[in-house]
Amino acid sequence: MTAFLPASALVLVAVCPAPRDLELARVLGWYRIPLRKAPKVVDVDYLAFYQTAAFGKDERWKVNTLAEVRGHELTTRAALLRDEPDHPRANEEYYKIQLGNLIHLSTPIEAGNWKRLTFLYTTGDYVNRAATLKDLVVRDEERDILWHSLRERSLQSGRYQPADLPELPLDEDILLLLGGLMLK
Numbered sequence: 001m002t003a004f005l006p007a008s009a010l011v012l013v014a015v016c017p018a019p020r021d022l023e024l025a026r027v028l029g030w031y032r033i034p035l036r037k038a039p040k041v042v043d044v045d046y047l048a049f050y051q052t053a054a055f056g057k058d059e060r061w062k063v064n065t066l067a068e069v070r071g072h073e074l075t076t077r078a079a080l081l082r083d084e085p086d087h088p089r090a091n092e093e094y095y096k097i098q099l100g101n102l103i104h105l106s107t108p109i110e111a112g113n114w115k116r117l118t119f120l121y122t123t124g125d126y127v128n129r130a131a132t133l134k135d136l137v138v139r140d141e142e143r144d145i146l147w148h149s150l151r152e153r154s155l156q157s158g159r160y161q162p163a164d165l166p167e168l169p170l171d172e173d174i175l176l177l178l179g180g181l182m183l184k
Contacts, residue, residue, distance in 0.1 A: 005066075005124030009045040010149055013063060013120040013136060016049035025049070025067060026102050032080050035093040039119040041154045042072050042095050048109075048127065050117050061111035066127070068100035109133060121146060 005011065014033065016022050025031045031047060033039075048066040051059055078090040111117075112132035122136040123146060130136050138146045 004128050005046060007123065007125035007128070008149075009124030009127075010146075010153060011046045011048055011066070011122045011124060011127055012039065012042065012044040012069075013048040013050055013117065013122060013133075015052060015118050017052050018054045022049055022051070022065065022102075025065075025099055029070075029099050030080075031067075031097045031099060032077070033095045033097065034077075034089070035074065035095060037118070038095055039121070041121075041150045042097060043153050043156075044069055044121075044150075046124070046127075047097060047099065048122075050111075050120075050133070053115075061115055063105065063109040063133070065102050065104055067102050070098040070100055072097045107131075109136065121150060 014031070016025075016031075021031065031049075033042065045068065046066050047069055048063050050063050051061065053060045073096050074093055075096050076090065077087060077092055077094050078085055080094060080096060081087065084090065109127070109130045110132050112134055114133045117133065120133070120136055122130075122138055123142075126136050126138060
């Protein structure tokens with residue numbers, strides 16, 4: 001990896017369906033996610049791009065690239081892709097995720113047995129250590145910490161009200177671990 005992510009960084013792994021989408025992210029500094037298919041929380045620290053079969057034999061089914069998320073807004077597909085005004089979804093709402101420079105992984109995260117993926121939440125620590133997509137899955141008590149962090153982030157952004165996102169019980173050991181992650 002060119003640069004290691006902070007261990008407590010919130011990372012959204014998102015499908016990148018075609019090379020053009022990655023080029024738009026590189027050149028224009030944004031990525032789009034259809035609102036109707038979007039995960040509940042898009043206010044994360046980094047976006048990692050899972051490349052589909054459209055990337056060709058050598059580049060498909062892996063995460064090669066990620067970018068720091070600088071913000072997001074809601075707009076239409078037509079406003080984002082002005083060269084496609086007659087697209088069937090031109091008037092649908094999309095998140096425009098503003099990005100920093102692309103970061104290229106020196107060792108890609110391979111799909112392994114997983115080939116289909118839309119979204120996956122993980123942390124910087126998991127990205128730093130992952131060899132396959134399966135290694136990005138946050139389990140056990142760390143999963144509670146991840147969801148608690150996502151919930152807090154969404155509440156801070158004002159996108160959701162507490163009733164929209166369930167409160168996850170955190171015992172004292174998990175709160176201590178959470179405090180340690182936030183200090184890293």
